């Protein structure tokens with residue numbers, strides 16, 4: 001379980017994250033939805049200590065994250081970056097194997113794990129194992145970013161606009177393969193996005209953010225049926241068809 005208590009982060013007198021608190025249950029998938037600049041990335045980066053909050057506390061399974069060395073903490077947290085964040089001078093195999101290597105897995109365990117993830121994410125190993133990131137398309141690079149985050153099977157996955165930079169067709173295809181991954185079962189996932197459809201597709205619960213604050217928390221239907229403020233109403237205005245389409249596709 002992840003418990004976030006009253007965290008804030010200021011940059012140059014600007015509150016990027018402003019006194020946010022929430023809890024995410026074990027195995028729950030939550031989405032932070034908001035426009036650009038609403039504080040989503042800052043919030044996500046504070047959970048794995050890429051950014052330190054000015055105040056507040058974050059606990060993972062009852063343990064404060066500041067009591068753990070950042071590199072130890074990050075071994076239990078997969079992170080998918082907005083623009084894949086791959087190391088350009090590492091091969092695809094080396095990129096995916098980073099955390100297992102840090103954890104001291106031996107070769108016999110790493111090689112099949114890398115190959116299995118590449119296959120599940122439709123990256124033919126024979127073709128791409130020894131390739132470098134710049135030899136892959138944006139969609140393929142994002143697939144590698146996902147494989148890397150999952151490699152050591154961390155219990156928590158943080159995802160920053162993982163499909164955001166992709167064209168709509170590539171996005172749909174990467175998202176479909178992502179959703180089918182059996183390794184996601186029982187993982188606690190926090191994903192941030194500005195894409196309403198993505199939030200509906202992936203969230204058990206949505207947190208709508210604006211100006212560094214959580215404006216409303218709830219299931220997708222709550223956002224329409226019980227908007228907490230005029231901002232929420234306006235944000236989802238015109239999106240009802242996406243929601244109806246999503247609900248119909250569930251049946």
Ligand SMILES: Nc1ncnc2c1ncn2[C@@H]1O[C@H](COP(=O)(O)OP(=O)(O)OP(=O)(O)O)[C@@H](O)[C@H]1O
Nearest residue numbers: 011012016034035036037038039040041042043194
């Ligand atoms: N390192 C930084 N220095 C100064 N200001 C920053 C820094 N990082 C973020 N900010 C500011 O904090 C606010 C929140 O940024 P953040 O990146 O968290 O938003 P976001 O919702 O993730 O937006 P996007 O989807 O565009 O990435 C913005 O106003 C941004 O300009």
